Amino acid sequence: MPVYAGGLGILAGDYLKAAYDLNYPLIGIGILWANDYTEQYIDENGRPYDVYPHYDYHMVKDTGVSVHVQIRGEDVECKVKLVDCYANAPLYLLDTNFPGSRHGWMTSKLYGGGAQDRIAAEMILGIGGVRLLRALGLDVDLFHFNEGHAVFAGLELIRERMEESGLSFSLAWQAVRSQIVFTTHTPVPAGNEVHDHALLQHMNAYNGLDYDQMNQIGGDPFNMTVAGLRLSSKANAVSKLHGHTARNMWKSIQLPAPIISITNGVHEKTWQDRRVKEAFNRDEGLWDAHIQCKKELMDYIFHRTGQQLNPEVLTIGFARRAAPYKRSDLIFRNSDLLNPLLINGKIQLIFSGKAHPNDQLGKEIISDLVKMDRRYGNAVVFLENYNMEVARFLVRGCDVWLNNPRRPLEASGTSGMKAAMNGVLNFSVVDGWVAEGLQHGISGWLLEQAARQSEAWDQDEKDLQELYQVLFNEVIPTYYNQRDRWIEMMKASIDMAQWNFSSTRMLKEYDDVFYAPALQVQQETQTAPYMYPSWEENQPQPYQN
Template sequence: MVNEYSKWHHPYKPAKKYDKKVAYFSMEFGIHQALKIYSGGLGFLAGSHMRSAHELKQNMVGIGMLWKYGYYDQARNEDRTLRTDFIEKTYNFLEDTGIEVEVPLHDNPAVKVRAYILKPEIFGCVPMYLLSTDVEGNDHLSRTITNHLYDSNELTRVSQSIILGIGGAKVVEALGGADMYHLNEGHALPAFYYLRDQGVKKEQFAFTTHTPEKAGNEERDARHLNRCGFFGRTLSEEELRQEMVNDGMINYTVAALRMANKSNAVSKLHAVVSNDMWKGFDGINKIIPITNAQNQNFWQDEEIKKAWKTKSAKKFKDRKTALKNELFDVVLNQTQKRFDPNVITIVWARRFAGYKRADMFLYDLERFEKLLSNEKYPVQIIWAGKPYPKDYYAIDIFNHLVNFSKNRKNLAVLTGYEMDLSKQLKYGSDIWLNTPRITREASGTSGMTASFNGSVNLSINDGWIPEFQKHGENCFVLPELDHKKPVWEQDEEDCANLFEILENEVLPTYYNKPKKWQEIVLNGITDTIPEFTSNRMAQQYYDELYS
């Protein structure tokens, strides 16, 4: 079967300044709640990029994976703790392009990879080509490669990178090729190796590094990858040695940084951290900052936008109250607790990971209990987020918060943290709390979309925050610590500072100075738009990374 999207095709004539053909590879895309091919921030970012590329009429396509079971569905055990469910997804709004390519993988000379299209008119993004190995003619193991996003089996993970990279590159070839190949993170690294062998020049390679976390920068045994077909052909021992780092390993990030003509980090601070992090490796160009951003049209509530534009405190308050009540219906349904729209509502919502410190309030239980029982300045706190399904430390933090909050009427832990709930939490919160250990949050885009909707950031000064923050004017920021201090000391100090700012600045302003609070809210929106919208980011990629 062949359709109009089996060749490079857009529903518009690309704008002249964006006519360079760009293929953008990402392991996950958060385009819409219903298309469950994302896990979190990386996907939300990629989805916003594809929406903005469409709005700006850019000549770009997205290359991703069609995950049969998605990431996972977050549910609860009988005692309310976390349960991971894997439910098959079917997408009737996707179309088979008729493009099928073959990729040699391990001892299989020809794993079939089929491309499905998400057409632009469905969700308002550039054409998205999603790859599946669940194809007739493939053996059972090959068919399961595209089952689970970030599969915990190491061999499957390697296979996923090969399918996205080499399979994706071959699909782009079938579409007529691209002028630029952009890897969003190192997952699709095999694309660069394959394309280089096809004569594609270094000037056509761009790379974005997203994380200073070691686990986010994959590193695997070079000979093992060679056996798997990672490089598109079997490299000789001498060729392999040229790619190796760290005693016989291939570091996906180092390899991509070496092969790309230009690379970027995702905030100004992250660029400093990244350049320092990779400076010991030769052949790497300077990593430039292009700060992550999110799509305003998708993430900002229309009524909030109108209230901000007219600077109407009444319209804003009325809308915020309505949005809080909608969020509190979710809280009531999930936890059987009734929250009050007149009480300040603090939300911590993102991927659960140890360094993000979801449980920071609990580091000082005595002070936390006082905060929870303060009748003068009452608070409500909501946590939400998905840990990786095999990150047992993060799952334990999630479950500990569930158990701690069970019998406390003003605490709630929600499940199902996907795009819809993320939106509702940003719409309905007063404070967006961000507590990572400093230098470890590359960007932190959830704070931007919260700010779009009048939720005030209370954050560590990390990621995008240093580019935005005016403490007490558009957000609240914890004092910056020396990140080289022992972790225990950092945790203790950050926790004390969090309580200090909440008790002495945030709560008195919210309850005693509503006009001042309103000013902070509106300043937050004004200082986020347009600077932290993905239309700015998508334009910057063409100007600085693809030029």
């Protein structure tokens, strides 16, 4: 079901699957996007172009229930659809694309259109999501807002308290906070959405509140992340290092929830190859299992592109959303050093990724990678239309997983977790999850010296120097001359990742240190309003690498 975009969307799916595995009582709420985020292909000139096929979601059931949301002065009907393959963790999806609806544009393209499209979708998700639960008679103990897109649900909960219980805005807000926890996912400014108040009023997003009340919640302009922090009793970042970054980022905000760290994880049954897992458990045949995955990747690439890679050659993968801070072109910035490696068959590079449909800079990044593909022939490959299918082949079939974002902008980085639990060795900047999992020369390689020495202005150059130093002096010699050591590093990588960075561990940690304490706060507010301690009193100790 292509109702996701990038790592955050895949993480949401992994979360539901983990809840199913553990038999946790969980309800997922999302939107049934009619046209996908985007399918993105490369034209004859090497430029990305977007395709929006209309999907027939045959696995989705119509519940027969509809909810209504007032958007831009109109009554918008949202049909409630159900994905029930996860039994105890059902996924409900709101849909405005049905015969006779004039509002199909609101749930047409994920992240598509302008500000009005986004606000309309966020109102359907948040306000409509709460009304969905009420219409189905589902009794919810705790609401988890996964990123700022869901925060309009908090406005609906406040409206309910004010209208049904006669509470003042202040008391309703305090009561609602005890029901909500919030996850912030990115320190990149573009990932923390803001909206103009006049536009929110035009869209009816105030949902019965007034400007002063909305300003108290989200500021002016209305910041969705700030609103999430102020509407919740507890909040979390998605790695320990990201927690440190997020607390610094939002330290000037008044009345936020305390931000702790719960590191992301990935669903091992989805992402870890069965043959690799069995070989690791037997402590026998790991290299053979890896080579099978690698040959399958090579066959997949040949089928998709006609390019024939050599399974004997050290193969480095890089697959992510096309964003400047991820620096997908970093390894190409010293052609004098790189060219001999590619021409002489020492390394092969495989890239994949998508750019936001409206992100022209991101599309330029994709075009530059395609140029490298066409320049170096079979030594460099770009796989178009990055999705879960492409990712599965890459995180199982590469030898090395390259990750070199500008610090500290990679909040977590779940693709590296998927690679690690398949014995694909991470070669990474110290950012996100890597800072708490990887050991240099034992389970992968870290670009850490530059992190200690460089300032922001020379980070690219210092990282590039260290990247080549480690590549030439450690990665390449180990692959070609120390196969036994390479296999031991693969084992260490799997051992490090398959529990510590699994969605099973993540969900149990959410339950233990996030949900249970939040429910305790909720119980306490039934007898007396909860007085939220000051920001300083709630802060965990600074992260120590």
